[in-house]
Amino acid sequence: MDQPPNGPQGPDGQTTPTSPSLPGCYRHPDRETGIRCTRCERPICPECMVNASVGFHCPDCARGTGGTGPGPAAVRPRTLAGGSIAADPRLVTKLLIGVNLALFLVQLSVGDRFTNQFQMLGRAYVSFPGPVEGVAEGQWYRLLTAMFLHGSYMHILFNMLSLWWLGGPLEGALGRARYLALYFCSGLAGSALSYLIAEPNQPSLGASGAIFGLFGATAALVRRLNADMRPVVALLVINLVFTFTWPDIAWQAHIGGLVAGAAIGYAMLHAPRERRTLVQYGTCALVLVVVVGLTLLRTAQLT
Incomplete structure (x- = not known):
């Protein structure tokens, strides 16, 4: 039976008006x-x-x-972003932590010879036992591999704790494929901005660019759920203070990852349902185009 045009009827037979907004x-x-x-x-x-x-x-x-x-x-x-529901909503986060820990053990075992070959480096410099080439010489893989290397026990400890705290809820909200796209695009954006701005012979490494991308996406998630933004903002401010005051931190990677992660996270969680996949992965593709563009620009400056 159709409802009256003014709203559903109550027990007494009278029409109960409904708000057009809710x-x-x-x-x-x-x-x-x-x-x-x-x-x-x-x-x-x-x-x-x-x-x-x-x-x-x-x-x-x-x-x-x-x-x-x-x-x-x-x-x-x-999921909230339209992804498939997984039995273990933290599986990808666990695998990422495992890969980071495994490569850190390789760094400890092999030493600088391994780290120098895969860390972020803009242009070649002379190091024992010979010169080490960088992105400008065609080693673009460094933009990716640097995301999985770390310089100390404290470095990897803080990054992996942050990955666990931020990554789990995001993986559950986005789904595995979208979460991986967010992580890698944010990390690459951080590497690209570091390559563009930092000194070309200044090496850098760490998952911080990708993790700051998770910070940006977490802010988008909290906004999407209409939850209290203040804890996220406070934690982000604390991390930014450390970024710009602590010595030997590649702030360029942090900022690049944060901006990319916020943009991708917003697109993932606020895309209209009828065009959700196009908007979500289109934003990721746009970030990758920017990464390639910045890399080409900096390479042209250095060669």
């Missing part, structure tokens, strides 16, 4: 709500909300049966 709960249409299920995006009232690792789920998605409302996201449970 939808009704999908199970209780007479209850207005501003909360939506983070999987299927259907409106849910406080009685129907089920706490989840990110936001709230409707009862159907919480049971794993999925929604039945309109749109593809209602057919199959998805």
Whole structure:
């Protein structure tokens, strides 16, 4: 039976007006709500909300049966950004930490010969036992490999703790593929800005560029959930203070990763559903185009 045009009827037969600005709960249409299920995006009232690792789920998605409302996201449970739900929402984060730790052990075992070959370096310099070439000489792989090397125990400890704290919630909200795209694009953007601005013979290394990208995306996630931004802003400010006051920190990589991560995170979490994949991966592609452009520009300056 169709509802009257002015809203659903109450028990006494009178019409209950509804606000045009807020939808009704999908199970209780007479209850207005501003909360939506983070999987299927259907409106849910406080009685129907089920706490989840990110936001709230409707009862159907919480049971794993999925929604039945309109749109593809209602057919199959998805992450907040439209990715696939994984049994272990931190698997990629664990693998990234494992790769970083494994390569740090290789650094300790092999020594500077290994680190000099893969850390971020703009232009060749002379080092024992011979000259070491950089990105300007065609070793573009350094933009990527530098993201997985570290200079000390404290360096890798702080970076891996940050990766664990920030990466887990983001992986759960974005899904594995989108999370990996965010991580690598942010890290490459940090390496590219470091290559562009830093002294060409100044080596740098670390996952900090990618991790600052996770900071930027975390801010976008908190904004998307309408949560309190103050803890994220305070933590980011503290890290930026360390970035610009602590010696021997490649601030260029931090800023490059932060800007790229914020842009990608916003696109991932705020893209319209009908064009979500195009906007999300299109933003990642745009960041990579900027990375290539900055690298070509700096190489032309140095050669």
